[in-house]
Amino acid sequence: MKGFGMIELNKVGWLEKPVPTITAMDALVKPLAVSPCTSDVHTVWESSVPRKNLILGHEAIVEVVEVGALVKDFKPGDKCILPAITPYWEKVESQMGYHQHSGGMLMGCQYSNFRDGAFGEFFQVIQADGNLALLPEGVSLEDGVMVSDMVPTGFHGADNAEISYGETVAVIGIGPVGLMAVAGANLRGAARIFAVGSREICQKVSKLYGATDLINYKNGDVVGQIKDATHGKPVDKVIIAGGTLEAFEWAMKLVRPAGIISNVNYLATGEYIKINRVDWGLGMGHIKLTGGLMPGGRKNMEYLANLLAYKKLDVNPLITHRFQGFDKIPDALMLMKDKPRDLIKPVVII
Numbered sequence: 001m002k003g004f005g006m007i008e009l010n011k012v013g014w015l016e017k018p019v020p021t022i023t024a025m026d027a028l029v030k031p032l033a034v035s036p037c038t039s040d041v042h043t044v045w046e047s048s049v050p051r052k053n054l055i056l057g058h059e060a061i062v063e064v065v066e067v068g069a070l071v072k073d074f075k076p077g078d079k080c081i082l083p084a085i086t087p088y089w090e091k092v093e094s095q096m097g098y099h100q101h102s103g104g105m106l107m108g109c110q111y112s113n114f115r116d117g118a119f120g121e122f123f124q125v126i127q128a129d130g131n132l133a134l135l136p137e138g139v140s141l142e143d144g145v146m147v148s149d150m151v152p153t154g155f156h157g158a159d160n161a162e163i164s165y166g167e168t169v170a171v172i173g174i175g176p177v178g179l180m181a182v183a184g185a186n187l188r189g190a191a192r193i194f195a196v197g198s199r200e201i202c203q204k205v206s207k208l209y210g211a212t213d214l215i216n217y218k219n220g221d222v223v224g225q226i227k228d229a230t231h232g233k234p235v236d237k238v239i240i241a242g243g244t245l246e247a248f249e250w251a252m253k254l255v256r257p258a259g260i261i262s263n264v265n266y267l268a269t270g271e272y273i274k275i276n277r278v279d280w281g282l283g284m285g286h287i288k289l290t291g292g293l294m295p296g297g298r299k300n301m302e303y304l305a306n307l308l309a310y311k312k313l314d315v316n317p318l319i320t321h322r323f324q325g326f327d328k329i330p331d332a333l334m335l336m337k338d339k340p341r342d343l344i345k346p347v348v349i350i
């Protein structure tokens with residue numbers, strides 16, 4: 001079979017590999033729709049891990065081709081959402097409530113990391129009963145793909161920020177993840193949502209998801225612009241979904257005592273995050289800084305897909321570029337790398 005992936009650091013291409021073999025709890029699947037991700041781009045062009053001959057892709061709607069003898073709930077022909085995070089559910093970390101780190105830090109993230117992924121003609125899903133979710137009726141392939149990673153990652157930012165009714169939230173970075181953080185904050189009851197970003201299409205879509213104030217960092221100091229709008233008051237919560245490490249310095253200046261800064265941005269470059277001791281209340285401000293990889297697995301996919309099925313969340317405005325055919329995967333990935341200003345997310349319908 002063939003798949004598109006990284007040949008080595010900074011080099012992508014088509015790879016020829018055997019069809020993966022599965023064990024009793026796994027499924028063999030083929031992609032019906034995929035979306036390349038900024039983290040695929042990080043893996044190839046910004047990583048220090050020298051991966052070789054790895055088929056990329058972790059956001060997909062798949063069709064089950066074959067299941068192992070112990071798989072109970074899925075059968076060949078089922079159309080399923082693939083979670084970007086597919087942990088081993090029996091690991092100690094999973095039992096601790098952090099399946100994202102089953103087997104070690106970030107090891108629940110298998111695709112685009114150490115397991116061949118969704119840009120292959122076929123690929124393996126481990127522990128299928130725990131890691132696949134049926135695509136609900138009435139949800140399109142292209143919308144469904146957004147549930148793999150964009151919705152759960154953005155919503156995880158809002159969840160970790162523990163947003164409640166009436167709060168004021170700043171979301172720094174409004175690419176697809178940041179836009180879903182805006183939507184998640186809105187669904188959790190935030191009243192005022194500052195969306196910090198510069199691209200016109202993202203600003204426009206952020207309004208659809210509940211942003212009340214648009215802040216463009218190209219118009220000057222982000223902290224100053226937000227503090228002007230709030231008459232100097234801090235915000236309750238800050239979600240970081242993009243930008244540079246400087247975003248943490250802004251967040252510390254923006255958040256109230258006992259507020260929460262919640263990061264879901266993949267920090268691909270840079271060394272240290274600076275925390276100003278005064279902004280941090282001399283170390284006694286009860287300000288919480290957290291960051292987490294999205295929750296994967298079946299239950300999370302099923303619940304988030306329900307939001308689409310029952311029209312509580314429309315992810316379609318995220319999809320700005322559409323491709324048809326397996327051989328268009330490289331075009332979609334390069335688009336994600338080049339990030340033209342009218343791009344939010346591309347989808348390839350296989």
Ligand SMILES: [Zn+2]
Binds near residue numbers: 037039040058084
């Ligand atoms: Zn992704």
